[in-house]
Amino acid sequence: MLQVQDLSLTVPLQGKHLTAVEGVSLSLQPGRVLGLVGESGCGKSITAQAILRLGEHQGVDRTAGDILLDDTSLFSMNEFQLRKVRGGRIAMVFQEPMTALNPVFSIGSQITEVINLHLGLDGDKARARAIDLIQDVGMQDAESLLDQYPDALSGGMRQRVLIAMAMAGEPEYIIADEPTTALDVSVQKRIIQLLRALQQQKGLGMLLVTHDFGLVAELADDVAVMYAGQIVESGTVHQVFDHPAHPYTRALMGCRPEVSLPGSALPVISGQVPPPGSWPQGCHFAKRCAFADALCEKSVSLDVWSDNTHQARCVHVSEASA
């Protein structure tokens, strides 16, 4: 299991270290997909990057909490051990297929580098493995593709190559940060199918970071909704879609044009996500919430969880979801 426990992170902003992630706990299990949903600026991407201990050179600091991979803290590992974990046990698929590949190396050399590092194969063996990987992600003419450079590929093909690279180290966990955002609709669907098929075939644990409830509906088994640095709701995908409990989750799902009558005014959430450093006391969402009262602004420990698997950080859960 891969567990994020009560993690708090600060980011350097305006010359200060401001809390951007506060007390976040997530648990990734083999064979399951956890969707981490939220708007931009809510802290979901830095949380995901922290799992690979990325972002530290940009000044992201852990102030509390831990990340455990099968009971070993990632923070107790040295650089050598971390390098084995990154790509070898936990791999990452990034958002921008146009920039995540190195333009001056061939596709083949970029994939075989990972194979060499994590599986210790080189030469013809590594190349044969790379060909298998390219075929696994649905691309034909693997031989000639390996000798091509990223600029010869479309966005969808580059994303397939990135997924092949992520799979190259035979990881147990995949972190996918908005893996389909930059792609066309029909290509998105194919990448979603690819991720789901690979995840199921190999029994991977996946953290899917996204702002898109449609992608969550397609891929996730479990959902965690993040708002202003905190997890505000978590549950199975059916619990969260069928009975969203937190007013923020409900509001966010309601904004989607898919669920409104064509031409009607869309429901909105007034105001905007408060940036790190200007989070209110008590519930972070209170200022924008239709159910907020004096209790929400005072109460600091808002750990009102409705039951074991479906949890919401809201003192008005029962009223809001009525």
Place this chain on the structure above:
Amino acid sequence: MSVLKAESLRKSFRRGGLWGGGSIHKAVDNVSFELKKGETLAIVGESGSGKSTTARIAMRLLEPDGGAVELLGEEISAVRGKPLRMLRKHIQMVFQDPFASLNPRMKIIETVGEGLRVHNPKMSKAERRAKAAEVLNLCGMGEEALDRYPHQFSGGQRQRIGIARALVVEPKVLVLDEPVSALDVSVQAQILNLLKDIQQQRELSYLFISHDLSVVRHVADRVMVMFAGRVVEQGTVSEVFETPKHPYTKMLLAARPIDHPGEREQGVTIAEVNEGTAQTGCPYRLRCPNAGDGCVDFDGSDQSSDHEHAYACLYPVTHD
């Protein structure tokens, strides 16, 4: 009444070949449409389908190789220089990326007021400021925004400023190029509502470019689906979404993200890359499940009987 009319637009680009040579790429191939007063016409298509090029030609930001554009009943394809600049008062654009489309060194008053300096040169500075404040207000922004710089605003606020900049010269037509695709869903809802309110207040016509079918279904009256530079289907939103005729439209609609995990397909297999575009005949025929005799040299003409719900396909999708 049509405010914007495009007739048989064509535009090719030369692709590749640093020292000449290379191949000719038909970005826009025989595209015609009509935008009526107060209406929203959506152009839908994937990257490279020619939707943005079509809009840029309609705005005369790009010179077409062939075809004609009529704005408010006036043929504008041959207009140049100052008269062209004056025409731009009537047709304005809102861009996709609110982070890239505002000049970071210009205060909001300069950005929003710039159009007025060109189109109303006699306006005093105070009048310009008052007008800019009025339009910003209409877009849900306070007057205090005028003296700030773009970096002080969020993405949604910047998009409001982008809309204000377009509206300040009181155009009749807005070309909206993916106006909400860079925004979070909650902000997207605010901007879509704003666009709708302004359209009703000012009887504006929108040419709305988007790849997001859910957004299009929500905002548009009519839809034009483009593939490889051609219009493959055109009709009202309900016609196109409920009874798509072109197999490409049908595929696009089927690829829409699902609303609920219960709609998931079970037992998916890895779909292979299939991105080919035919250079002759119907460009979609290489991937089309309906392709048959005649597609190889099909000229792309409308095959509908009424020309209302138009489609360029010999073997259209049947609905019963």
